[in-house]
């Protein structure tokens with residue numbers, strides 16, 4: 001295995017300086033769960049690894065009604081799964097976290113690392129899209145905020161430039177009467193990569209109709225994707241079985257799945273339709289009926305093929 005120098009910055013500025021100094025020879029790491037796999041296979045061969053584990057302040061989850069939820073770059077998937085705030089207010093994200101790998105990986109893997117790895121099948125990504133996440137990205141020349149919808153540019157590729165670090169995510173406070181769910185479908189449950197994953201987050205207005213709808217699909221296109229046609233079909237409409245079924249059909253139609261070892265393309269499309277329908281029904285029911293108990297979220301979040 002290739003050797004590398006291991007650097008431990010103690011601030012974001014120090015990390016930025018290290019990345020600038022070593023350029024393409026350096027690789028930033030957070031939990032290193034993706035990094036170690038790619039390094040051991042020789043796919044990544046950095047001369048320098050810059051590890052953010054010792055940068056203080058990046059492991060915080062904060063919430064207030066004005067700013068919504070803030071997730072630092074070192075917050076792990078397990079932190080998210082265990083957060084009472086996330087469970088109560090961002091149920092699709094809680095479902096994405098509980099559907100993610102086994103506890104050992106969840107304890108190391110960061111949510112921001114899941115974004116920056118940009119797998120089309122990343123389990124937190126549909127939920128983050130459906131909860132409308134914004135990303136804070138810093139570099140030696142300043143900071144910028146990018147909607148998560150603009151971060152993914154291809155499989156394994158993001159809009160981050162060389163030397164940039166994603167330091168924080170912000171998820172807006174959900175409107176009153178909101179609900180959501182993520183469901184992962186995979187041959188071997190949470191221990192396997194998703195064959196399809198779908199998140200829906202909805203709000204119901206005083207007239208009983210959908211006032212907002214966000215649907216996001218994973219593993220059915222080169223990047224995780226929103227389904228705007230399906231969302232538009234529901235806004236202003238009552239949450240009837242027929243409306244939800246039609247929106248699910250539109251979402252599946254928008255998918256661009258491939259066939260691989262986990263699924264055929266048409267099977268993926270069919271499952272995307274089923275999961276969109278299930279997540280929308282659950283989201284609409286809990287938007288008016290109150291938050292879902294976390295044990296129910298855990299039970300619903302992973303569906304196996306057999």
Ligand SMILES: Cc1cc2nc3c(=O)[nH]c(=O)nc-3n(C[C@H](O)[C@H](O)[C@H](O)COP(=O)(O)OP(=O)(O)OC[C@H]3O[C@@H](n4cnc5c(N)ncnc54)[C@H](O)[C@@H]3O)c2cc1C
Nearest residue numbers: 028030031032033034035101109110113114116122123166
């Ligand atoms: C056994 C196993 C099972 C897995 N199961 C799942 C699963 O069920 N679902 C799933 O979605 N994923 C799964 N993964 C993939 C992996 O755990 C996730 O993608 C994880 O979220 C990556 O986070 P990390 O902190 O470990 O990233 P790292 O490995 O540290 O980094 C990943 C990439 O992101 C970049 N990066 C990390 N942080 C930043 C930052 N702040 N700014 C800029 N770039 C950054 C790194 O440079 C690197 O390119 C699994 C991995 C393993 C090894």
